[in-house]
Amino acid sequence: MATFKYKALDQQGREIKGSIEAESQNEASAKLRGQSVYVLSLKRAGFGINPFRWLLTLLSLLKPGRxxxxxxxxxxxxxxxxxxxxxxxxxxxxxxxxxxxxxxxxxxxxxxxxxxxxxxxxxxxxxxxxxxxxxxxxxxxxxxxxxxxxxxxxxxxxxxxxNLERSAAVKRQLMSSLAYPIVLVLVSVGVFLGLTLNIIPKFATMLEGKSQELPAISQAMLDVSAWMVDYGAMTGSIFLGVIFVALVFYTTRPGKAVIDRLLLNVPLIGSSIRISGMAQMGWTMSMLLGSGLTVLESLRVMKAITGNMRLAECYEKAGSDILAGRSLAFGLQQRPIPVMVQHMTGIGERSGELEHVMTELGKYYQQLTATRIKAMTAAIQPVMTIVVGGMVAFVYIGFFRAMFAVSAG
The missing domain is CATH 1.20.81.30 (Type II secretion system (T2SS), domain F)
Incomplete structure (x- = not known):
């Protein structure tokens, strides 16, 4: 006996649902007609379950995102x-x-x-x-x-x-500016390793036993591949070890201070960090001053929320200068702080509109961050295309030159 679920109308026209046992669907339908009901739908229980739909239902109930x-x-x-x-x-x-x-x-x-x-x-x-x-x-x-x-x-x-929305937007812009070149570098490294460790060694096996002298580019290609096969694993292990040590060092306060200072001097990356930091400073200082905090209190908050320790040190020094009786513009006269920020801050202090000036600085540097991302993407893409294309061209030219040399011999 099997169980069938049904939906039907009774003699009064009311919709009813239930289940009935029968040997087959026809027998179940006959039993229901014998009960003077009009069958709307009838299906066997336990069949027709979609596992994918069941999984989606389970996930919607559990809500793992919570x-x-x-x-x-x-x-x-x-x-x-x-x-x-x-x-x-x-x-x-x-x-x-x-x-x-x-x-x-x-x-x-x-x-x-x-x-x-x-x-x-x-x-x-x-x-x-x-x-x-x-x-x-x-x-x-x-x-x-x-x-x-x-x-x-x-x-x-x-x-x-x-403020949280603006800070999140600046972080997204910064991460997107760094993600694209990182992905391109990883792709380039992957192409290089695939060529030198997989394709070229097979080609070198084909040329074994040939007495012909190979063209210089072909021999260079084989030498690079042989070196990578012999020392590539060791070199990669050393490189990963250095990265691991640097990451561990970055978790310490002295290490973060050193690496954050170095990052500000890296081309493209340093300018992106500096510009996004100025956008964050402009928006946050404007909000803090508008909420009634003093300039000194605002600088202390900026020091606490800034991710880059070198910029945090700048805010701390600016606060010390204010305690010594100097102006905010004087305190911000430090190398990582753009000259424009120093001048605009001085204008805001002299005019009594520092909050408004900080708002304008936040707007300007947030727009500049977006512009810089577009410019950097436009500059990096053709460079990486040339690099990847150059590696592939190096292998194929070396391959065909070697094949011509062998054929001619």
Whole structure:
């Protein structure tokens, strides 16, 4: 006996669903007609299951994305939602409670609930945010602490969301500018290794026992391939070892300071890091100054959130110069800081519109980052095409010259 699921209409025209046991589909249909119902659909239970559809259904129920770390976009949505709820008349605790229900990422949801519990226990919102560690950027608790004193929490949350969006956009632009040349270099290395370790050795085997003298380019091709076969593994191991040591060294504070300083001097990469850093400084300083923080406090926040330690050292020195009675423009007169930033900062200080000047600097350097990415992509593509094409041409010319030499002999 098999089980069949059906959908039918009873004598009153109502739709009914159920299952029935029968030897075949025809027998099941006959049984249902005997019950004075009109069969709409009838199918055997347990068959026709699509494994792919079942897997998609399972993933939609489990939602594995909920367990990943929250991205900048998740935090932007949280701050915007909270600002909207405060604007609508909800209290902070009500806003946090609703946000915890609307947030999909479990890590962020736990952080919101923890902040809610702390606030209900008498903690300030800024202290609750700071207690979440690296969940939120250091600038968040500084801004929120200032907003709690001035009563502009809703406006500050909106500014914070805007700043996170801009910072994420600058990082995406920077990563895209670095990703393209890295991919091209990896492709070039892959082509070179494939030619020297796979194709050319087979060609060299064909030429064994030939007494003819090979052309210079063909002999050079065979020599390079032979060297790679003999010493390539050792050279690759040393190279990977150096990379590993450099990465470990970069995890230490002295190592990060040294490597960050070196990166600023690397062609193309250094200028991209410097330009994106100035975009971040412009937007963030504008937001901090507009939220009521002093220039010195803003520089301390910039030092904490800046990824490149050399730029962080510049902000620290600028803060020390301000404590000594000097201007911000004087403090920013350091080598990694562009001259334009120094001059514009001085103009903003003299005119009393430093916040506006920082906003304009953020806009300018963010646009410059996008322009630089396009220019760099346009410059690198033909160069790498020539490099890869040159390697392939070197192999094929050497191959055909050797074949002509052997044939002529």
């Amino acid at each position: 367990y990943t770390s929250p991205k900048a976009g998740d935090k932007v949505i949280f701050f915007r939602q909270l600002a909207l709820m405060l604007r609508s008349g909800n209290t902070l605790t009500q806003g946090l409670e609703i946000s915890s229900e609307m947030t999909e990422k479990r890590t962020l949801q736990r952080a919101i609930i923890d902040m809610l519990v702390r606030i209900q226990s008498g903690s300030s919102f800024a202290a609750a945010v700071e207690a979440q560690g690296r969940m939120f950027p250091p600038v968040a608790n500084r801004l929120i602490a200032s907003a709690e004193m001035t009563g502009e929490l809703q406006l500050t949350l909106e500014r914070l969301a805007d």
